[in-house]
Amino acid sequence: MNPTFFKRRLAAIEQIPQLFYLLKWLFLAAIVGIMAGSASAFFLVSLEWVTNFRENNTWIIAFLPLGGLAIGLLYHYFGSDVVKGNNQLLEEFHSPKKVIPFKMAPLVLFGTIATHLFGGSAGREGTAVQMGGAIADQLTHVFKFKARDRKILIMIGISAGFASVFGTPLAGAVFALEVLIVGRMRYDAILPSFLTAVIADYTCHAWNVGHTVYSIPVVPEISPDGFLWAILAGIIFGLAAMLFSNATHYFTSVFKNVIAYPPLRPVVGGVFIAGAVWLIGTTKYIGLGVPVIVSAFSQDLPFYDFLAKTLFTAFTLGAGFKGGEVTPLFYIGATLGNALAGFIPLPVALLAGMGFVAVFAGASNTPIACTLMGIELFGAESGVFIAIACVVAYLFSGHSGIYGSQVIGSPKH
Amino acid sequence: MNPTFFKRRLAAIEQIPQLFYLLKWLFLAAIVGIMAGSASAFFLVSLEWVTNFRENNTWIIAFLPLGGLAIGLLYHYFGSDVVKGNNQLLEEFHSPKKVIPFKMAPLVLFGTIATHLFGGSAGREGTAVQMGGAIADQLTHVFKFKARDRKILIMIGISAGFASVFGTPLAGAVFALEVLIVGRMRYDAILPSFLTAVIADYTCHAWNVGHTVYSIPVVPEISPDGFLWAILAGIIFGLAAMLFSNATHYFTSVFKNVIAYPPLRPVVGGVFIAGAVWLIGTTKYIGLGVPVIVSAFSQDLPFYDFLAKTLFTAFTLGAGFKGGEVTPLFYIGATLGNALAGFIPLPVALLAGMGFVAVFAGASNTPIACTLMGIELFGAESGVFIAIACVVAYLFSGHSGIYGSQVIGSPKH
Incomplete structure (x- = not known):
């Protein structure tokens, strides 16, 4: 029996820890996916409601400065440690310092809904991603995670938020792997990211919250x-x-x-x-x-x-x-x-x-x-x-x- | 004017060298894509021919040992420096030593066709990838490439071969970025790889060589x-x-x-x-x-x-x-x-x-x-x-x- 063959036999036992790894992340993905997916569903419904309200009551746009003041005061006095938003998630990933405060989620949710109600021009992925990241990172308090697991946790939060807010699980999963470093994709978190994205997207749909359908009816052959x-x-x-x-x-x-x-x-x-x-x-x-x-x-x-x-x-x-x-x-x-x-x-x-x-x-x-x-x-x-x-x-x-x-x-x- | 703003203005000029980079790799992608795509087309047609011949003349399988002898002798006496095949491309990428000999292409083409004619059980991506890699690396003789460009050249050869032999340009492009290192994808060659994959696949189709169509008629909703x-x-x-x-x-x-x-x-x-x-x-x-x-x-x-x-x-x-x-x-x-x-x-x-x-x-x-x-x-x-x-x-x-x-x-x- 040559040593390479023996090494391979040993490698076969890899599958046992991998099964534990799978079960662990399936469990965490379910928690994060269900919570972030539900948050996205609530967020999408709220967005639709405030958008309709604004379009039917355009006078409210005159109060945009007031809405701005509310957001500004709130973040200045209660949210100075979560004001960096998406970048904060990225920084915490690259040089972990402390757990993302949970308040990032309600603050960004309120701030975004107010922005849209009063007529600012903005999007929603930042909100979903920050809610997902803040929710996911709370598990660090519950379980005793090492640095590497915490990084994965932040990534699956991003993945869950993105996947559920746009209804695109594969894009969400890959986005979380791709966004942290320009020009490189690391696969450490590939399984947790895909699992969480699928669960979060499923959860959002389970709340009966759908997404806009776009269509490209004719695509020519490439020439x-x-x-x-x-x-x-x-x-x-x-x-x-x-x-x-x-x-x-x-x-x-x-x-x-x-x-x-x-x-x-x-x-x-x-x-x-x-x-x-x-x-x-x-x-x-x-x-x-x-x-x-x-x-x-x-x-x-x-x-x-x-x-x-x-x-x-x-x-x-x-x-x-x-x-x-x-x-x-x-x-x-x-x-x-x-x-x-x-x-x-x-x-x-x-x-x-x-x-x-x-x-x-x-x-x-x-x-x-x-x-x-x-x-x-x-x-x-x-x-x-x-x-x-x-x-x-x-x-x-x-x-x-x-x-x-x-x-x-x-x-x- | 603050320094960050000035830095950004400078960064805007990035686009000029990028345009040269684009044109250079578009040119090289066209050469490699057309050649590797044509090689794949020829290979696919040959494969179909020998497969049909074998299935209609199964007596030829009795000569498999003889076919094996021919392949064995050929590689032993003329191809010992290309016998490692796909692994050779990977090794040359990781520690460049010398240009992949062009004979890798005809040898693997002949070897594969003989293998299929006489009834071995094998595939075709290795052949297409080796033909693509060997063809692409010949450009190193023509142009004076630095190590970094040569690496990209090997990658686009892989991309071209894979994309054209299976008719899957996106998979081919990403395969070349993904296969070299387990668990990491680098984007250095992302543009050349996509350009070459699309051109190679187009070329193969332009020769009127199609691919088998598989279909999954019913996909349930995820649950x-x-x-x-x-x-x-x-x-x-x-x-x-x-x-x-x-x-x-x-x-x-x-x-x-x-x-x-x-x-x-x-x-x-x-x-x-x-x-x-x-x-x-x-x-x-x-x-x-x-x-x-x-x-x-x-x-x-x-x-x-x-x-x-x-x-x-x-x-x-x-x-x-x-x-x-x-x-x-x-x-x-x-x-x-x-x-x-x-x-x-x-x-x-x-x-x-x-x-x-x-x-x-x-x-x-x-x-x-x-x-x-x-x-x-x-x-x-x-x-x-x-x-x-x-x-x-x-x-x-x-x-x-x-x-x-x-x-x-x-x-x-």
Whole structure:
């Protein structure tokens, strides 16, 4: 019996600890998935309610500065240790210091709902991910986890939040593996992440909370022309992602430099946003903007929609309102794709769908998660176009991105 | 103007070198993709021809030992520096020594076609990947590449071969990123890999060479039951993958230890395989076995098919015949899934499809590529079941796998 063979026989016993590992993480995934999925369901229902209320009572937008004040005061006096949001999860992952306070979850939930009720322009993935991360990390108090397990816990919180809020379990699972380090994906947490994503998504559906359906009715066969056009579109989506990241960082630093007292920032920001809405006479650039995203798949939209949404969102988030960046990024990508249909000879729905995920891929540096998301939302037929757009946008969006606390694992080129 | 803002302005200029990077790799991807895609097309057509010839003239299987002798002599006297095949590509990637000799391509092509003509049990991805890698690396002679570019060149060769031989561009692109290191995916080559995969797949189709269509007609909604059954199936697929890897390594070392003169190994191996075929009176366990794979999606098959195919393939490859492991792994997974339908209450086509990609995911340690492959082959509807099966199989297949030269980047649990 040679030593290699013997080594292999020993390796066979690997399966026993692996079974324990599986059962342990299945148990934890069930807890985190059910709780984060339920939180997402509640959040989505609340969002729908406040969005409908706002659209039927647009006078409420005049109170955006007041809503901003409430959010600002709350975070300043009760939430200064959770104000960094998504970046805080990333930092805690890279250099663990203390358990994410549970209050991150209710604060971001309240802040986001208030932001949307009064007419800020923001998303929802940040909220879902922060709720998921904060919920998951509480298990650290219950069980005595080592550093490595705590990292996995934070990742499955991210995975659960993302998967359930968008109804895309595979994208959520891969997003959590991909978002922490630019240019590298580690598989330590691959099993816990997938288990939790599936359970969280299932839980959200079990509460009878569904997700918007987008469709790309016609996808052409890939051809040399179509391939080159997809690359060009990817470049433009990448630049739009960079513009968004830089605009958000820019407005954040302007607000910080100009207004010293944090609770005042969303007040001033709210005055500008409410004024702008009143001036241009439309609410299409505030809130989540889901109706505009849907119409980008079929109707002709003004080419500047993506720019307006970039401004409104960067300004809203820079001022200290709460919510995510991702649904606005979907909006920016879909409307930009819609605009590109003017000179790129691909179907408008396909371009909208490519932009939808590719701008997000560029801004968050998660090309594989976004490719999977495109496939989950639009079907496998558009997979190649989606992948090309996401990968090229990832390359052309620069190294900064919306999450300042991402660590760069390998350069993009 | 604060320094961060200035830094960002500088970063914007990143896009200029990125454009050059894009154009450079688009050019190289086109060369490698067109050549490797054409090679795959020629290979697939040849395979079909020899498979049909063999099935209509089964007397030729009696000459398997002679075919083995030809392959053995050829590799011993002309191919000793390319005999390590896929592992050689991985080793050259991890510690570059010299350009992969071009003769790797024609030798593995001839060896595989002879193996299939005379009735060995083997696959085709090894062949396509080796042809792709050898073709791509020749560009190192033409251009003066630095070590980093050469690594990317080897990766796009793998990507091109895999994508075109299976008609799955996304899986091919990710496979090349995933296969080199267990438990880690690096994005250095993400753009070149995707570009080359799409071009290679397009080229193969442009030669009018298609791929077998598999279908999973009914996919149930995910439920707690279905989820747990999918995990159990994944465990079994992972163990089957480990069995295959260990059997292949085992027969390889037995042949090496018992028969000192390499050209004799396939002769002796051929005698046993031809004898076994004659004894059991069926050719269903030799060749690629595509008809059996197709029938695993709809018909009742003997439960031991997967075991027989494992034995036949491990024996064939251990003896020194040529070809890949992947199509046999599809066969093993699909027939094992078919057998599991006896006690796992999921549709037989879904279990066959899950096994198809999951056993391969476990044996090659590429769970994300295999998930994408499942989606490309069977559609997005089965994505969650496919992903769970692939990820769990990856965990339970042990750390060895079919590619001995994979480097372990992070442990599986």
